[in-house]
Amino acid sequence: MKNITKFVISDIMRNRIILFYLLMLCLFSWSIFSLEDNTSKGIMSLLNIVLLTVPLVSIIFSNIYMYNSAEFIELLVSQPVKRSTIWKSIFIGLSVALMAAFFIGIGIPVLFFVPGLTGATFIVTGMLITAIFVSIAMLCSILMRDKARGIGLSIILWLFLSLIYDGLVLFFMFQYADYPIEKPMAILTALNPVDLARIHVLLQVDTEALMGYTGAIFKKMFGTGPGMMVSLALMVVWVAGPFYLSLRLFDKKDL
Numbered sequence: 114m115k116n117i118t119k120f121v122i123s124d125i126m127r128n129r130i131i132l133f134y135l136l137m138l139c140l141f142s143w144s145i146f147s148l149e150d151n152t153s154k155g156i157m158s159l160l161n162i163v164l165l166t167v168p169l170v171s172i173i174f175s176n177i178y179m180y181n182s183a184e185f186i187e188l189l190v191s192q193p194v195k196r197s198t199i200w201k202s203i204f205i206g207l208s209v210a211l212m213a214a215f216f217i218g219i220g221i222p223v224l225f226f227v228p229g230l231t232g233a234t235f236i237v238t239g240m241l242i243t244a245i246f247v248s249i250a251m252l253c254s255i256l257m258r259d260k261a262r263g264i265g266l267s268i269i270l271w272l273f274l275s276l277i278y279d280g281l282v283l284f285f286m287f288q289y290a291d292y293p294i295e296k297p298m299a300i301l302t303a304l305n306p307v308d309l310a311r312i313h314v315l316l317q318v319d320t321e322a323l324m325g326y327t328g329a330i331f332k333k334m335f336g337t338g339p340g341m342m343v344s345l346a347l348m349v350v351w352v353a354g355p356f357y358l359s360l361r362l363f364d365k366k367d368l
Contacts, residue, residue: 114198117194117203121202122209124206125206134214137218143222146222153318155227160314163239164242167243168246168275169271171211171245172270173271175207175211175247180264204356215239216236219235224236230317231317235317238310241348241351242307248356249270251356251359274307279308282302282305285298306347310344316340
């Protein structure tokens with residue numbers, strides 16, 4: 114397992130797209146903190162960029178990598194190695210490589226300008242979002258044998274979770290504004306990892322005006338500390354859920 118993971122990590126870290134991704138994140142983070150005197154506003158600005166860029170790169174790159182590695186995976190399956198070991202190794206390799214790029218590009222500037230719990234929370238959230246969308250990408254690749262359809266499904270899921278979902282939640286909120294909808298809204302928030310990531314960071318920053326309706330509900334229902342623990346636990350579930358499902362499908366798939 115270690116050898117496969119090391120090979121995947123070294124292979125990805127030599128990829129020019131990952132290097133470009135790292136440099137792009139560096140440019141975003143250093144520019145924002147250099148131009149903004151208020152670190153809380155800097156975190157908010159960077160958060161908006163991260164919640165769009167990191168999921169997109171993670172899901173598309175991971176999906177393409179899985180399809181391009183199809184022959185390599187078939188070769189590994191023919192060896193006396195468990196399928197679960199192969200799948201776990203690829204997931205860890207993809208996640209670690211993309212997390213490393215995120216940490217170098219975003220994590221180091223955040224720790225430099227925003228040391229302490231707020232910066233650490235932001236970094237952990239970004240890494241979890243990376244792992245979540247790697248997990249979703251692997252599920253898409255196992256569901257769709259055709260590369261074009263798999264990448265298309267990944268883009269649709271990214272669009273839905275990052276952009277469309279919030280619009281649907283707002284529509285639901287306005288339609289049923291006269292009813293007690295706090296609990297349904299909290300459940301709807303838990304169904305979107307991007308919203309969970311946003312709330313997890315905002316609860317730490319504790320910026321009331323920027324929390325939005327769902328963030329205010331999360332704080333009202335759970336409080337700041339417990340709310341952060343709930344959102345963190347739900348994000349871990351989002352990592353494990355799609356990955357476990359893809360692992361079950363991979364174990365049964367006829368390659």
